[in-house]
Amino acid sequence: MEVKALQQMLTQFRQMQETIQRQIDSVQVEASAGGGMVVVKMNGQKLVTEVRIEPEVFAAKDAEMLQELVRAAVNEANRRVDETLADQMKNLAGGVPGVGNLLKMPGLF
Secondary structure, three states, X not given: OOHHHHHHHHHHHHHHHHHHHHHHHHOEEXXXXXXXXXXXXXXXXXXXXXXXXXXXXXXXXXXXXXXXXXXXXXXXXXXXXXXXXXXXXXXXXXXXXXHHHHOOOOOOX
């Protein structure tokens, strides 16, 4: 393969990497548990950016229930980030030969 062709491929992959990073940075998901009693917002880096807990959860004075609701909401937000990023990567990789197969690797997204 020619050096020029390799340089072009490298440039394309760098541009793709920048696009992927922008997409990750733009992802914001929201998930809830207990019928909206606990709501969690998470970004594409899987950092929790907001947690809202309805006051009636505290009124019940049931720490175990609160823990379960928070856990469920965080896990659902995590799943939604994975799903959103996987969809975006599939769309992005559609135009690049061979990259689609890389995205099928378990645990990549």
